[in-house]
Amino acid sequence: MKITKALIQRYHLGQCTAEESAMVEHWLDNEEAEQSFPDELNLKTVEDKGWKKISERFGLDEVPVQQKVFRIPKIWSLAAAVLLVFSVAVVYIANRQVAPDPSAQQVYREIRALEGQKLSVTLPDGTLVQLNSESVLRFPTSFASNSRMVTFKGEAFFKVAKDASRPFSIKTKDTRLTVLGTRFNLRAYETETQSSVVVEEGRVRFSSNQSKDSLELIAGQRGVFTGTGKMQWTAVNTAKHLAWKDNELVFDDSRLGDIVQTLERWYGVDIEIKNAALKAERYSGQFQQPDLKTVLESLAFAIKFNYRLKDGVYHISP
Numbered sequence: 001m002k003i004t005k006a007l008i009q010r011y012h013l014g015q016c017t018a019e020e021s022a023m024v025e026h027w028l029d030n031e032e033a034e035q036s037f038p039d040e041l042n043l044k045t046v047e048d049k050g051w052k053k054i055s056e057r058f059g060l061d062e063v064p065v066q067q068k069v070f071r072i073p074k075i076w077s078l079a080a081a082v083l084l085v086f087s088v089a090v091v092y093i094a095n096r097q098v099a100p101d102p103s104a105q106q107v108y109r110e111i112r113a114l115e116g117q118k119l120s121v122t123l124p125d126g127t128l129v130q131l132n133s134e135s136v137l138r139f140p141t142s143f144a145s146n147s148r149m150v151t152f153k154g155e156a157f158f159k160v161a162k163d164a165s166r167p168f169s170i171k172t173k174d175t176r177l178t179v180l181g182t183r184f185n186l187r188a189y190e191t192e193t194q195s196s197v198v199v200e201e202g203r204v205r206f207s208s209n210q211s212k213d214s215l216e217l218i219a220g221q222r223g224v225f226t227g228t229g230k231m232q233w234t235a236v237n238t239a240k241h242l243a244w245k246d247n248e249l250v251f252d253d254s255r256l257g258d259i260v261q262t263l264e265r266w267y268g269v270d271i272e273i274k275n276a277a278l279k280a281e282r283y284s285g286q287f288q289q290p291d292l293k294t295v296l297e298s299l300a301f302a303i304k305f306n307y308r309l310k311d312g313v314y315h316i317s318p
Contacts, residue, residue, distance in 0.1 A: 113134065163181065197217065213231045273317075
């Protein structure tokens with residue numbers, strides 16, 4: 001039986017069977033609970049004894065919440081305790097104005113879009129993020145009072161919620177992006193030699209982690225951080241760079257080697273090109289919700305190559 005949010009809530013309400021109660025209590029006592037604690041658990045009440053243990057650890061008011069209790073068998077792991085402090089904050093901290101210990105460890109979530117997968121996620125501040133294939137976004141379950149920081153790799157479109165008092169920052173392996181409220185596309189795959197941002201609306205600051213170089217970009221501009229450490233910008237057609245959000249493939253004088261990497265991410269396949277000259281061939285084309293066969297046949301016709309599927313790998317040759 002798996003520990004879930006629904007099971008924990010039934011335990012809280014006293015609706016579990018004896019077997020379920022024993023399993024939950026064993027899980028709460030186990031050190032592994034820190035790693036397996038259910039996301040977004042919403043427990044609003046705890047008993048006097050359990051609250052005292054948590055309040056002593058975090059320096060909170062020891063007056064317990066006067067409602068039906070949720071029994072805590074033993075001292076919880078640090079991560080579970082932090083989640084409990086957050087879950088009672090609406091009732092307890094708002095009414096009594098008791099702030100949690102700033103030294104308490106922040107809790108983070110990580111969202112991964114696998115090969116052939118696209119995902120959307122709404123962050124705690126209302127920011128909408130659409131992730132392209134093979135992308136990873138890491139963010140806190142609650143942003144700080146003066147900033148909003150996330151880490152990212154891959155490609156994603158961000159629609160940042162406006163909040164003048166808390167700048168929104170994105171940290172990648174090589175760059176950092178800072179905004180107040182805007183719409184832009186960020187591409188920062190660690191397998192590629194450059195990172196780029198395309199601004200659809202608003203203004204962003206695009207900075208290098210390696211130097212003090214930065215760019216101030218506005219709508220219709222693209223900033224690029226090259227593998228040599230240089231930063232440069234150009235005016236672009238933003239629609240071409242955002243087309244992937246609508247399952248549209250757009251190649252604009254792209255190298256076949258780069259096109260193949262995109263196809264591997266989109267379709268979750270392996271494609272091999274051993275001929276270096278063939279990798280350098282360039283292609284321009286646009287596909288609306290295409291299947292892989294359609295794209296490969298179009299590429300093969302335009303660039304004049306052959307391809308075949310063997311042992312689960314697509315082999316491209318002159």
